[in-house]
Amino acid sequence: MRRYKIAAIPGDGIGKEVVPAGVSVLNVLTQRCGDFALDFESFDWGSDYWRRHGKMMPDDGLAVLKPFDAIYFGAVGDQNIPDHITLWGLRLKICQGFDQYANVRPTRLMNGVPGPLAKARPGDLDWVIVRENSEGEYAGHGGRAHQGHPEEVGTETAIYTRAGVTRIMRFAFRLAQSRPRKLLTVVTKSNAQRHGMVLWDEIAAEVAKEFPDVTHDKWLVDAVTTRMVLNPKSLDTIVATNLHADILSDLAAALSGSMGIAPTANLNPDRNYPSMFEPIHGSAFDIAGKGIANPIGTFWSGAMMLEHLGERAAAAKLMSAIELVLAKGEVMGRDLGGTASTAEVAQAVCDAIHAANI
Ligand code: ATP
Numbered sequence: 065m066r067r068y069k070i071a072a073i074p075g076d077g078i079g080k081e082v083v084p085a086g087v088s089v090l091n092v093l094t095q096r097c098g099d100f101a102l103d104f105e106s107f108d109w110g111s112d113y114w115r116r117h118g119k120m121m122p123d124d125g126l127a128v129l130k131p132f133d134a135i136y137f138g139a140v141g142d143q144n145i146p147d148h149i150t151l152w153g154l155r156l157k158i159c160q161g162f163d164q165y166a167n168v169r170p171t172r173l174m175n176g177v178p179g180p181l182a183k184a185r186p187g188d189l190d191w192v193i194v195r196e197n198s199e200g201e202y203a204g205h206g207g208r209a210h211q212g213h214p215e216e217v218g219t220e221t222a223i224y225t226r227a228g229v230t231r232i233m234r235f236a237f238r239l240a241q242s243r244p245r246k247l248l249t250v251v252t253k254s255n256a257q258r259h260g261m262v263l264w265d266e267i268a269a270e271v272a273k274e275f276p277d278v279t280h281d282k283w284l285v286d287a288v289t290t291r292m293v294l295n296p297k298s299l300d301t302i303v304a305t306n307l308h309a310d311i312l313s314d315l316a317a318a319l320s321g322s323m324g325i326a327p328t329a330n331l332n333p334d335r336n337y338p339s340m341f342e343p344i345h346g347s348a349f350d351i352a353g354k355g356i357a358n359p360i361g362t363f364w365s366g367a368m369m370l371e372h373l374g375e376r377a378a379a380a381k382l383m384s385a386i387e388l389v390l391a392k393g394e395v396m397g398r399d400l401g402g403t404a405s406t407a408e409v410a411q412a413v414c415d416a417i418h419a420a421n422i
Pocket of ligand 1: 350
């Protein structure tokens with residue numbers, strides 16, 4: 065039997081609720097499939113760990129994670145600890161330490177989910193956003209001087225390297241090529257940002273020559289937001305910088321009906337390190353501890369993890385189960401206008417996995 069070692073890191077807030085739900089659904093799925101197993105090990109790293117130890121994860125945390133086949137992550141963030149400590153101390157430490165340079169965010173308007181776009185129907189919105197996840201605006205390059213004085217200054221310098229832009233561009237073209245429409249939109253802001261963004265555009269044009277069967281277009285980030293809202297059908301795969309794609313993918317998640325549905329994968333495409341799969345939402349303090357977080361984004365992240373592990377049939381089965389539950393509309397989370405708890409949504413997906421027609 066094929067076995068995979070999975071590190072589960074629920075983290076903070078609703079991460080502690082949706083990851084256990086995801087683990088239980090994946091366990092039901094592996095039992096149903098019968099030909100592979102996921103061996104989960106859970107780590108209590110996050111803000112509570114920080115309160116006990118003064119750090120978000122142990123110093124040898126990356127060495128502990130390295131032998132795993134994948135990481136199943138929840139959320140990070142705490143009302144009483146600054147975001148730059150929680151984010152850089154755990155999630156970004158893993159993303160950067162394991163060179164997870166491609167952040168992949170699928171968005172789909174699913175049957176049964178009421179999206180905010182009055183005219184969009186399921187099928188009109190089926191995108192994958194590829195976010196450069198290792199440099200750009202979030203390279204951590206900058207500093208503060210003259211703190212507390214009137215002349216205080218803070219800098220945050222975006223870094224774009226030829227190596228970094230080329231590898232994400234190749235990844236995005238390859239992903240676009242693997243999808244039926246073979247359509248890639250390269251997002252940029254090279255009208256106002258005359259250096260790094262122009263390098264981004266030039267490399268996009270160079271890499272495009274390697275993929276003659278992929279149609280690509282180039283859009284400014286501000287203009288692409290209106291295209292996402294007014295003409296969602298015209299988009300398929302989108303590649304953008306770390307900051308731009310961060311913003312665009314929150315918009316995408318909202319347009320697909322809820323933050324609670326959307327998944328993401330932080331990939332090390334070279335497979336030198338484990339990749340990490342997580343819902344796109346944060347720790348959502350307002351609903352944490354109430355058992356009402358929608359776990360669908362975590363389940364979809366689980367399907368992406370299975371696909372990455374090469375378990376395509378199981379991934380498809382899980383997606384069909386999710387789609388069936390949403391289309392039926394009987395067991396919907398509160399964010400989708402229903403009343404179901406995290407556990408009830410998990411149970412409905414488990415029941416759908418057992419349904420004969422999946
Ligand atoms: P971040 O950690 O990114 O700052 P956050 O904790 O502020 O995020 P988000 O995750 O961005 O919160 O979510 C914003 C709001 O959307 C939440 O406060 C919550 O009301 C809602 N939400 C997010 N995820 C879910 C979910 N899984 N189920 C239901 N509602 C959700």
